[in-house]
Ligand SMILES: Nc1ncnc2c1ncn2[C@@H]1O[C@H](COP(=O)(O)OP(=O)(O)O)[C@@H](O)[C@H]1O
């Protein structure tokens with residue numbers, strides 16, 4: 649049974665970094681193959697994972713919805729979307745990457761989105777784990793371009809604006825057209841002091857599990873600033889050790 653994880657949260661809190669660390673931790677836990685879905689419109693995940701990005705699926709939607717570019721029959725269209733998805737997959741070391749691109753353009757892509765979701769759903773079944781890096785607004789989840797997820801991980805840094813974003817995300821979960829198995833809140837870049845006490849109290853009152861916090865990690869910060877991927881980081885780096893713990897916990901909950 650595929651383990652599916654969607655990452656959401658305010659911009660800059662570490663979603664892309666954490667989804668890349670999650671992919672690395674899953675891979676090192678022997679959970680393979682892994683599909684990484686980059687739903688950020690700027691598609692930075694490819695860089696974070698040290699691979700060239702493929703053709704964004706938004707291009708597929710554009711083609712699929714243009715009268716001259718689409719095959720005449722419904723069956724043909726389904727096949728065309730399937731073929732495009734196959735072409736959009738970029739193979740990396742131990743995981744595959746697919747880039748979603750923009751969730752919406754000038755036209756309505758509802759029909760093509762439905763096909764896309766079905767194809768992604770089928771594709772996901774071939775993987776032991778799927779990690780979806782959402783953009784801040786959770787557009788893909790709320791527009792149903794993605795499927796049900798086992799774990800929605802709401803990421804925040806230890807600051808009140810990010811906490812408010814997490815609360816909004818958890819509220820939105822109730823209204824989403826996708827099924828969310830478990831809600832996880834992940835505090836990233838944790839360091840002593842600040843508003844930690846207030847955050848602890850407020851998080852304890854939310855309907856989400858806090859499996860482990862990820863510390864502020866200078867190696868991760870340096871790698872980010874240099875545009876390096878997290879796969880080159882030392883295996884003992886504190887952020888990775890924390891993410892390993894989270895993966896262990898997710899695995900236990902899921903099985
Ligand atoms: N645990 C961490 N320790 C130090 N720096 C981090 C950590 N997590 C993320 N960062 C840094 O924070 C910045 C924003 O992270 P990013 O993953 O791009 O956020 P998002 O995808 O949510 O916008 C990056 O420069 C990244 O290197």
Ligand SMILES: [Mg+2]
Nearest residue numbers: 663664688692
């Ligand atoms: Mg990002």
